[in-house]
Amino acid sequence: MFKRLFRRFVASSDFPATAPESPFIAVGDIHGCVDLLERYLGLEPGDPLVCVGDYVDRGDNSAEVLRLLHARPDIICLSGNHEEMMLDFLKDPAGSGARWLRYGGLQTLASFGVAGVTETSSADAMAQARDQLQDAMGPDLITWMKRLPKCWQSGNVAVVHAGADPAQSIENQTEKVLHWGHPDFAKATRTDGVWIVHGHTIVAEPTATRGRISIDTGAYATGRLTAALIEPGKTTFETIT
Template identity: 55%
Template sequence: MMFFKKRKKALPSFEAELAPDVPFFAVGDIHGSDQLLQNLLVKLTDVAHPDAMLICVGDYVDRGEDSAAVLQRLYEMHSQSGGLMECLMGNHEHMMLNFLDDPVRHGSRWLRYGGLQTLASFKIAAPRGSSVADAEWMQVRDAFKGALGADLEDWLRNLPSQWITGNVAVVHAAADPELPIDGQDRSTLLWGHPEFDKKPRRDGTWVVHGHTIVDSAVSVDGRISVDTGAYATGKLTAALVEKAKVTFITA
């Protein structure tokens, strides 16, 4: 008797046309790379698309050397944008805010994932050694909180986790392909989802995201990936998203 393996049912392909209500630039993960950000902004100006919104997908801090400068630049740009710019929360901003709220519990983890460089950019000395007293964590937190300033901290705490136009959603990390965009868990938007790059969405919603480093920015199956690993590769990328068209610009 012959046995035949049952074929897996092929996943449906993603065929929805890209249809934002407004054109926009989506800037990938910056990670403290202020000079690259400055260079990219010049390139975006050269594209000469005055009607396009500017959306940053998160992860402005950690790993690179100039997080303080990046935050100040984005804060000032956003404040002066007249509603033409939006900055989203990334998982690294989330870790940094966790450190501010509970440094004893979250300090070691944040430093391991790039907080060390962020503290240095604010001229704050990080704790040394494998065993750090609670009082020292509190002192470092207080110094960082003072250097960051109330205005920047308040701005960071109020960053949204998604931005939507037409059938396009911009998030930091991912979206659960089985759930509508407005029903996503915030942790998924910030940290990712195991099925995000395996199953195409069935609701026709495109998702622009960072978080996961790709060699080159790419648009595939309704996902537009723009994190080209600025702090490690020296490449910062933005996607110009228009109706039925994506153009990538890299500095």
């Protein structure tokens, strides 16, 4: 059994209304919670889906999440900072391994059947774990991850992972900002009328206010995965538990 919780938000007059070219759904950070993702997809949501990134780490089933999304070219998948850390580990296990494992990489390795390494392991052990992970993932999945876009936009609504610099156009955002956020994102209101849909920062409830739509409800910790149906002039939140 699971519950579908709905909340609706209609833009106030202090920021232009959402005006996507057509309705679409943005899905928050999944973090290895394949059961919640499968439940939502099983509802046949209908409108195009855009996932905000952070498919791996912390939850127990990162491998299953990646394989499911890789097999669904109809779903638009963006990259998040946890995909960045995972790819950094594949490229430089000795230099990047400790950080990734500290932020949930251990669970991702386990989901691919890789064990025997911790954040304090030697460079040789990290390299061995990297080699095992590469073999378990296969080249197609790795290439897919490397090619994930950082941003997707429809009309005056842009979907990113962590946020955007309010002083820069969407086209001029850096990968670092899109993956890790910007100190002014939650403080300053954009002047170009573009709404930013994002995850990365866990919120108790999804919100849509002053150009920011926040949809990370901490699926791995709370058991609640949130999706936002974004239409002209309104946003409807749906939380799967």
